[in-house]
Amino acid sequence: MPASPTPSAAPPSADSDRTRSLLAAVATLAALACASLVPLEPLTKNLAGERVAYRHETYELDPRFVADAGPRSRHASNAQGLRGDVIVGRDLELLTLGGSTVECSLLDEPDALTARIAQAAAPQVQHPLRAAALAQAGLPLSELLTELEQFTADRRRPDLIVGMFGANEAQAFFNHAPWVSQAKGAAWDVWLDPASPFGTQGRSQTYRGWYQPGNHGGFLSAPRAAYADPRGWVDELHPGHVPLLRAALADYVTSLAALERLTHDRGAKLVLVTQPIAPWSAPADGRGWAPFVYAEQGQGFLPSPDLTGKLVEAFNAQTRGFAAERGLVLVDLAVELQGCAACFYDQWHFSDTGAARAGAAIAAVAAAELPNKP
Amino acid sequence: MLFHSTTFAAFFALVWVLYWALHRHTRPKLILLTLASWAFYSAWDWRFTGLLLLSTGVDYVCGRQLARPNSRRGRWLGLSLAVNLGILATFKYLDFFAASMATALTSLGLQADWASLHIILPVGISFYTFQTLGYTIDVYRGRAQPSDDPWQFAAYVAFFPQLVAGPIERASSLLPQLAARPRLTAADQLEGARRFVIGLWKKMILADNLAVYVDWVFVIPADQVAPHQVCLGVLAFAGQIWADFSGYTDMALGIARMLGIRLAENFDAPYFARGPRDFWRRWHISLSTWLRDYLYIPLGGNRRGPARTQINLAITMLLGGLWHGAAWTFVAWGAFHGLWLALERGVSGLRASLGRERSSNFVWVSLGVAATFVMVCLAWLLFRAPSLGVAWGFVRVAIQGAANPASWRDPALLIDAAFVLHFLGPILILQAVRRALPQPGTETAQAHARTRSYVGWMIAVYALIALFAEPHAQPDAPFIYFQF
Numbered sequence: 001m002p003a004s005p006t007p008s009a010a011p012p013s014a015d016s017d018r019t020r021s022l023l024a025a026v027a028t029l030a031a032l033a034c035a036s037l038v039p040l041e042p043l044t045k046n047l048a049g050e051r052v053a054y055r056h057e058t059y060e061l062d063p064r065f066v067a068d069a070g071p072r073s074r075h076a077s078n079a080q081g082l083r084g085d086v087i088v089g090r091d092l093e094l095l096t097l098g099g100s101t102v103e104c105s106l107l108d109e110p111d112a113l114t115a116r117i118a119q120a121a122a123p124q125v126q127h128p129l130r131a132a133a134l135a136q137a138g139l140p141l142s143e144l145l146t147e148l149e150q151f152t153a154d155r156r157r158p159d160l161i162v163g164m165f166g167a168n169e170a171q172a173f174f175n176h177a178p179w180v181s182q183a184k185g186a187a188w189d190v191w192l193d194p195a196s197p198f199g200t201q202g203r204s205q206t207y208r209g210w211y212q213p214g215n216h217g218g219f220l221s222a223p224r225a226a227y228a229d230p231r232g233w234v235d236e237l238h239p240g241h242v243p244l245l246r247a248a249l250a251d252y253v254t255s256l257a258a259l260e261r262l263t264h265d266r267g268a269k270l271v272l273v274t275q276p277i278a279p280w281s282a283p284a285d286g287r288g289w290a291p292f293v294y295a296e297q298g299q300g301f302l303p304s305p306d307l308t309g310k311l312v313e314a315f316n317a318q319t320r321g322f323a324a325e326r327g328l329v330l331v332d333l334a335v336e337l338q339g340c341a342a343c344f345y346d347q348w349h350f351s352d353t354g355a356a357r358a359g360a361a362i363a364a365v366a367a368a369e370l371p372n373k374p
Numbered sequence: 375m376l377f378h379s380t381t382f383a384a385f386f387a388l389v390w391v392l393y394w395a396l397h398r399h400t401r402p403k404l405i406l407l408t409l410a411s412w413a414f415y416s417a418w419d420w421r422f423t424g425l426l427l428l429s430t431g432v433d434y435v436c437g438r439q440l441a442r443p444n445s446r447r448g449r450w451l452g453l454s455l456a457v458n459l460g461i462l463a464t465f466k467y468l469d470f471f472a473a474s475m476a477t478a479l480t481s482l483g484l485q486a487d488w489a490s491l492h493i494i495l496p497v498g499i500s501f502y503t504f505q506t507l508g509y510t511i512d513v514y515r516g517r518a519q520p521s522d523d524p525w526q527f528a529a530y531v532a533f534f535p536q537l538v539a540g541p542i543e544r545a546s547s548l549l550p551q552l553a554a555r556p557r558l559t560a561a562d563q564l565e566g567a568r569r570f571v572i573g574l575w576k577k578m579i580l581a582d583n584l585a586v587y588v589d590w591v592f593v594i595p596a597d598q599v600a601p602h603q604v605c606l607g608v609l610a611f612a613g614q615i616w617a618d619f620s621g622y623t624d625m626a627l628g629i630a631r632m633l634g635i636r637l638a639e640n641f642d643a644p645y646f647a648r649g650p651r652d653f654w655r656r657w658h659i660s661l662s663t664w665l666r667d668y669l670y671i672p673l674g675g676n677r678r679g680p681a682r683t684q685i686n687l688a689i690t691m692l693l694g695g696l697w698h699g700a701a702w703t704f705v706a707w708g709a710f711h712g713l714w715l716a717l718e719r720g721v722s723g724l725r726a727s728l729g730r731e732r733s734s735n736f737v738w739v740s741l742g743v744a745a746t747f748v749m750v751c752l753a754w755l756l757f758r759a760p761s762l763g764v765a766w767g768f769v770r771v772a773i774q775g776a777a778n779p780a781s782w783r784d785p786a787l788l789i790d791a792a793f794v795l796h797f798l799g800p801i802l803i804l805q806a807v808r809r810a811l812p813q814p815g816t817e818t819a820q821a822h823a824r825t826r827s828y829v830g831w832m833i834a835v836y837a838l839i840a841l842f843a844e845p846h847a848q849p850d851a852p853f854i855y856f857q858f
Contacts, residue, residue, distance in 0.1 A: 017824055025828035028807050032836045035799030038792050
């Protein structure tokens with residue numbers, strides 16, 4: 001005898017089927033929405049103000065020019081906008097400040113300056129250091145101060161801040177000297193290196209945009225070409241530049257003083273580092289050349305290597321003088337790495353070798369400033 | 375030309391208009407599809423289009439010859455196998471084997487200073503060679519009719535939605551669809567667009583954001599990586615590779631659907647599998663069924679006793695691993711799965727001999743699913759690590775971390791975990807929903823058709839919102855499976 005159908009075995013009506021389907025769809029949406037509520041937003045504030053969670057960058061270098069950086073160099077900026085691992089709370093002990101020479105954007109993570117300082121200092125303080133780099137290519141100290149203020153506004157309290165400045169200050173002076181924006185034919189136009197065979201158009205190719213993923217080291221070609229002909233170099237400052245330079249140096253000292261105050265307010269110690277620069281090597285000599293990353297395209301002039309050295313040295317002299325005056329610890333890296341061609345892959349930026357040497361030199365001094373922790 | 379690029383959008387818009395303008399005329403439509411597919415492939419590197427043409431030409435001729443009575447069928451099949459496997463061996467494996475041989479000889483103290491040939495791997499080579507090989511073998515076996523139209527066959531080999539990363543289509547499924555006159559329906563267009571949007575979300579939001587964390591973790595030296603980074607990195611990679619590959623597949627299926635063609639499904643909630651066999655029924659289905667039909671079964675399958683079955687499984691998975699890439703990590707990944715499958719088979723046999731059935735209790739099923747997911751993740755570590763040494767180093771860190779709870783008291787743990795969970799959560803939800811809803815072809819599918827449709831559209835709406843609301847990490851990131 002066939003079993004009589006029970007109510008539960010009856011086929012569902014169209015309405016109940018639709019209701020069930022709608023409920024399933026809403027439940028799916030709710031589940032997805034819940035997953036998206038896992039907090040990501042607080043992590044997306046980085047220096048550039050971009051809306052990213054983690055930012056990962058891969059730089060492709062031509063090994064012909066960058067022998068010890070490897071053909072593919074990669075690093076990530078974490079959600080806090082810092083290069084390296086995520087740092088939270090009071091565990092951050094060491095913070096490096098600076099521009100691209102501190103960021104070491106073309107080096108692999110373990111080879112970058114901050115990691116090298118942490119590695120070299122760890123045995124001396126007898127515990128692993130948590131270190132981060134608050135650094136961004138092209139930022140002078142005056143602009144980094146705002147970032148540092150924001151970064152340490154809540155609970156983040158590094159024990160030690162290591163600042164290396166000078167490159168971007170000199171760079172800003174090259175780029176933003178007022179004569180550049182004068183109308184054509186004005187007195188300062190002469191300083192737009194009229195002898196340059198490349199002209200403004202040619203020089204604009206040597207500016208930003210080189211360090212792009214996938215360009216296979218092509219970024220080095222333009223500055224190599226620009227520096228290949230010394231006729232394009234500006235060898236000395238025009239007398240009219242001197243007061244401008246004095247003003248730039250005074251501004252730099254004011255920024256150093258602001259940094260010292262902020263560091264003191266945050267309960268951290270400050271170590272200053274002078275900006276090293278590579279010894280001149282002609283582009284044809286084979287070493288990679290990316291001499292100047294201009295802040296704005298088509299502006300600025302092309303200082304000779306000698307003039308560049310003098311300008312950076314002028315800023316370094318302020319750093320030394322300020323440290324001596326305020327009794328701050330100073331690492332004179334400009335002297336330490338003087339003449340070390342292998343320490344740089346271009347005129348400014350550390351190679352693996354340079355970052356290791358610089359890291360060891362800074363750690364030798366900085367470790368003594370760090371509190372010993374069990 | 376990536377599916378998620380504006381170049382592709384312009385390309386597809388043009389192809390779509392011309393395709394539907396020509397859809398009543400089979401030959402011009404096939405010529406259009408073929409030329410468009412070749413142009414699509416040439417966008418990566420036009421030089422490798424020659425390989426595609428070679429494979430197409432040889433297999434077309436072989437297919438025709440194989441269908442002729444009294445022809446030397448074995449020789450024609452041999453020619454097809456030799457050409458396709460030869461292309462694959464040369465372009466994918468020659469460098470690898472030469473380098474491995476040199477390393478082995480050097481370790482024995484013999485001079486082996488061979489320069490690497492630096493052969494570039496043509497994109498999609500593993501997919502289209504397997505697809506055309508499947509065609510000639512099917513024709514040889516009499517399971518597929520040979521194509522008598524060279525344009526139809528060329529379109530079958532090079533059909534651009536699935537050319538570079540599958541699904542690997544069977545001739546019996548795709549060839550008739552290409553020959554048929556498609557119907558332009560709103561339902562197909564909407565469904566295609568829906569799949570495409572979901573695929574776009576999976577790729578651009580879920581996979582590419584997880585990729586940033588994964589790439590970040592896997593460059594940390596093993597002696598510096600934290601235990602939580604290893605675990606979260608592997609979890610993130612499990613999410614990334616599924617979202618990347620199934621995202622590509624969704625886009626491929628969506629694009630094909632907008633051309634009136636239905637491609638095979640490639641995934642069915644693989645992270646809710648129970649055991650390795652179940653996993654391979656749900657992960658890269660077109661490859662696993664290809665390997666089953668054209669490798670495992672010809673090797674003897676399970677017809678030659680338990681020991682031979684285990685060996686056949688191991689060989690199939692080993693070659694399946696090697697199919698993914700010319701590196702020892704892929705070989706190890708394949709071997710891991712082969713051994714795991716063999717182990718499961720052994721346990722199943724033992725259970726059967728004791729007369730015990732596999733428990734369907736919810737708790738046991740859940741535990742089985744969780745254990746399978748852990749094993750799959752362990753295998754992904756082999757797959758993703760740059761070398762076996764790094765993989766082993768990461769495993770050691772995880773084991774040491776498990777033994778030392780203090781090492782987990784890392785303030786970064788919560789931030790990293792929140793990041794990974796933010797993107798991994800939707801992946802697990804999607805798969806849970808897929809697992810819960812019977813799919814077409816199953817007994818109860820019809821009763822759940824409406825639910826499937828509603829849920830599918832809700833996911834598409836969410837995906838569309840997420841595409842605008844969520845961060846985009848790497849707008850031009852290629853698909854992982856393009857390298858295979």
